[in-house]
Amino acid sequence: MIWLGIESSCDETACAILKDENGHVEVLSNPLYSQIKEHAVFGGVVPEVAAREHLQKISSITSEAVEQSGLSLKDIDAIAFTTGPGLMGPLLVGASFARGLAKDLNIPAYGMNHLEGHLAAAWLTAQDLEPPFLTLTVSGGHTELVLEEPGFKYTSLGRTRDDAAGEAFDKCGKLLGLQYPAGATIGRLGKDGNRKFHRFPRALKGDDSGEFSFSGLKTAVRRYTETNSPEFIQENLGDICASLEEAIVDILVSKTVWALKKTKMKSLVVGGGVSANARLREVLGNYCERHGIRLCFPDRSLSTDNGAMIAAAAIRRVRQNLLHDIPEVKPWMPLAE
Secondary structure, eight states, X not given: OEEEEEEOSSSEEEEEEEEEETTXXXXXXXXXXXXXXXXXXXXXXXXXXHHHHHHHHHXXXXXXXXXXXXOOGGGOOEEEEEEESSOHHHHHHHHHHHHHHHHHHTOOEEEEEHHHHHHXXXXXXXXXXXXXXXXXXXXXXXXXXXXXXXXTEEEEXXXXXXXXXXXXXXXXXXXXXXXXXXXXXXXXXXXTSOTTSSOOOOTTTTSSSSOBOOHHHHHHHHHHHHHSOHHHHHHTHHHHHHHHHHHHHHHHHHHHHHHHHHHTOSEEEEESGGGGOHHHHHHHHHHHHHTTOEEEOOOGGGTSSOHHHHHHHHHHHHHXXXXXXXXXXXXXXXXXX
């Protein structure tokens, strides 16, 4: 079966062609257009700008996906597109395009959960993985721990009370004078830095819950930049970035460890843009190796929003004959209540 996956929940216009054959899924193409340049001047994503860019790019990115796959539009058997969570304008562009194309090709189109897509991206690297398992979704808009059980039964174990981890990276990076998006830059600058140069706060780290909070970290970074000169910040930027990254990773890992102990799960699936962070992969990897826990990260090329993860989410549901039982997703909904 040949699937076209379309993702347009935020600032990436992404389409992919996947082939599901003989129990194995192959990604035939997965191009995307990132709007970083358009939003960098604003220091963050502007929904109206994002929607307009999706309108201009979605047709050409779809054509690029089909061309790279070596197939044609008539070879596509079904379309999977993102219905939420995400920005309403961009979501509407993707949904309208997907439904229109499906009608023209006389094939079905299925609306998929964006967060389920991030977890499916990790599944693409470990296609033998079956629930139950613990999931950590960590991106610019989401940070949550969810237990997935057979039949796509989701139980929330905790989520952020305010900013998401990726948002904390970007906002703190902006305070340090870094260009949006700042997450990858902080990781690069802090790679060889002193992670103990300054101890930034770890909110809620010691409490008995899976809840996160990153707004206090943003405030702490602001105060740090206000009480130190711009010259000091620039001279020690690598150490400061390392210390900031360590604080965010420490919170993510400590909460995930809490959830692993609470659920007694032996498999952990991580998805979302922040899953590409090398330090997070290192620390979580060390813990899971010591405790015999199977750890599934997506390939770094699949960590950011992409069309392959949306098609993969649909394929996962096909495997359990639950594609027609997809719950309605609102733009602001978490994966599980």
